[in-house]
Amino acid sequence: MSKSISIFDTTLRDGTQGEGISLSADDKVKIALKLNALGVHYIEGGIPGSNSKDIEFFKRVKELGLTSKVTAFGSTRRKGSVADQDANLQRMVESGVSAATLVGKSWDFHVHTALQTTLEENLAMIYDSIAFLKQKGLEVIFDAEHFFDGFKNNPDYAAQVMTKAYEAGADWLVMCDTNGGSMPNEISDIVTSLTSILPDANLGIHTHNDCELAVANTLSAVQAGVRQVQGTMNGYGERCGNANLCSIIPNLQLKLGYDCIGENNLRNLTSTARYVSEIANVNMPVNQPYVGNAAFAHKGGIHVSAILRDSRTYEHIEPEKVGNKQRVLVSELAGQSNIVSKAHDMGIEFDPSSEKAKEIIGKIKELEHQGYQFEGADASLELLLREADGQLQELFTFESFKMLVEKVAGQPVVSEAFVKIKVAGESIYTAAEGNGPVNALDNALRKALVQYFPTLKEMHLADYKVRVLDDKDATAAKVRVLIESKNIESSWNTVGVSSNVLEASWEALVDSMRYALLGQITPEHVSETQIPQGLVNH
Template sequence: MSKSISIFDTTLRDGTQGEGISLSADDKLKIARKLDDLGVHYIEGGIPGSNMKDIEFFKRVKDLHLNAKITAFGSTRRKNSQADQDDNLQRILAAGVPAATLVGKSWDFHVHTALQTSLEENLAMIGDSIAYLKSKGLEVIFDAEHFFDGYKNNPEYAAAVMSRAREAGADWLVMCDTNGGTLPHEIRDIISSLTLHLPGAPLGIHTHNDCELAVANALSAIEAGARQVQGTINGYGERCGNANLCSIIPTLQLKMGYSCIPGDSLPQLTNTARYVSEVANVNMPVNQPYVGSAAFAHKGGIHVSAILRDSRTYEHIAPELVGNKQRVLVSELAGQSNVLSKAQDMGLNLDPSSEQARKVIDKIKDLEHQGYQFEGADASLELLLREATGEMNELFTFESFKMLVEKSAGKPVVSEAFVKLKVGGETLYTAGEGNGPVNALDNALRKALLAHFPQLKDMHLSDYKVRVLDEKDQTAAKVRVLIESKNFSDTWSTVGVSANVIEASWEALVDSMRYALLGQMSPEVTDLLDLGQRGLVNH
């Protein structure tokens, strides 16, 4: 039995059918290059002629000279027509691709209801279309739509569909769980039966995630004899999504002994997943297996104590194998091991037996009780630990700020902030306008600090989230603000908590700038700076 699995990526076609996902031609080209670097075998680019983006993609992708086979998607010829006269098949040929995916009906219910034609005509549509594209030199992947539902309803006809596709010369016979309702044991049993009917047939699997089983079903299919697996990066796709290649590839390669992509490419998996997420402008679930930021994150003190001795105690693989990394979270559940691990990562000297270590742990737990959450705010945590160990030189001292928000009839709201700071013994008083209070505060604070710290011009706020902590208090409720900031080389998050959303935002905003300046000041400038307070709330 061959242990090599062909990886067919349909992020650029099936993945874009997911709600909220829209990719431009440039986006598709960027992702295609990234997928090629990862080492997938097929990249399904879209439907030729269906829209201007796909037309542009197929035209420009040739210039990338990728190793992966670029594949165009289309359906079999129309009923009661000729393949060589079919517009859809002509558009596939015009795309100039080496391979085509043809979808055809394998469920007799769909043949009668959706196509409204006879079972024999459907077989002719499949055979004619595949044979025509093969005669033009294309590799043909036949996607049997609703195959498993069709097999359960009429196994003889579903098998006949595959037989006709194979006779016509299809290079791959792909079984699709289009509605995502089949269970793993059904997948295994049906494929096992099909392989008896079509021994040696080149089978593939295409699953959807409507029962949260797309990955399990794909793996079950591989075990039963499929040798191509179709899916998308991060599981993007319509309804509940497609099979997630970011879970399938490492499971096959690291746990089941199959070869999917080059071994030296596997550590690119996490970066690829996050890159596609950024281009698609979709937040990745933190708990996504293998590639999520929480996939190897540890919170409970007992767990952390164990992984510091041997990571195998609570990690099923070494995260570096897929390009991820181990993270230790600090929260109200934190034990001494968590804090010591974080301090060690930051290069801080924190004696585990010291009163200093006990105090910082107690402080973190008290702050979490107040509503702070440092799991997603590593920058605020690092500032707090540096303060506790005496390794934090404050660069500016907060004195006060004022806010003015004005709304006139028929005019947009105008926000203006006035900030008073002390930097290096000099008192600064600046004003800034913005399209909201936080934007105004950000502009005023930057105006005060840029003359002293020009590197702040390279950072910007990339995300801003507000969470109500105690809903029963309604408009008087305490809120937690999380701010994500970026510069050319790094991304970091900071947190603030208050019953006043502007105060919470200010605290997170100040922390973001304090973190941006860590390690960037010359000793001469640092010596001039006063040892100040953290901001409105002193941790």
């Protein structure tokens, strides 16, 4: 039995049916290039001619020279029509792809209710459509919609559908758990039944996650004999999503010994998953297996102490195999092992038994008690550790800030910030407007610093979160602000805590700038005559 598995990615088609996901043609091209680099075998691009974005995508993708096969998606000919006159089938051919994914009904209930036609006519629709595409020289992947529900309801008819598709020349017969309601044992039994009916057919699996079993069902189908798996990056898709290729691929390759995308490509899995989430503008769950930010994160002191001796004590694989990395979190559960590990990652050597280590642990625990949370703010933690070790050189110091927020009837709120800092012995005073008070503070602080530190032009705020720590105090409650910042190379998180949301935001903002400037020895000094008029305050 072959141990090679064909990976079929439908992020650009099925994935975009997920709530809140919309990709432009440019987005789809970028993701296609990333999937091609990952080494997936098929990239389903969409439905040719259905909208302007897909029309543009299929036009542009032909010029990319991808090694992955790009497929066009469409349904069988309409009832009572002729395949070579069907507009949908014609558009699939005209898209210029070498492979087509054709969806057809395999559940008798759907044939009668959705198509409102006879079982015989549905078989003819499937046969004619596949035969037409094969005559045009296309590889055909037949997706049997609702196959498992259909087989459970009428196994003879579901088998007839697959037999008819096979006789028409379909290269792949894909069984779809479209409603996502099947159990792994059902998947295994039904796949086994079909392999005995069509022993020479190339079988595939397409599952949905409505019972949170899409990955398990896919693995069950592979072990029962299928050789193509369909899914999406990060499990994007309609309702509860599709089978998550970010879990399926490493499970097949690392756990079950199947050949999917190769060892070197597998190391790009985490970066690909995060890239797709950025393009789709959807935050990845931190606890997503294999590729999530917390997939190999350790918080308990006992755990950390053990992984420092041997990572196998609390990690099921080496994170580097999927391009991820081990993380040690520092929190109220932290012991000396956590601090030493984090410091080591930053190039700071601490003796676990030293007074310095004990002092830092005590300070972190006290800050946690006040409401700080460093497990999600590694940048603020690093600044704290470097300051304690005497490595942190302050390149600027805070003097004051003021806010002006004005609301005029019928007009949007105007926010203006006034910031005063000291750089290289000079007091700098700036003012800036923004889309809200925090944005105004960010703009004013950046305006003051960028003339000395031009690299700050490359960073921007990517996310801003406020958490009320004790809601019983109502509007006087203490809040924690978490800010994510990014530049062209990386991202980092900083935290601030105060009973005043602006003070907490300012603290996190300042830390984000301080972290961005780590490694700079001195500011690029600008003489007073070079500073724009009004910025120097004597």
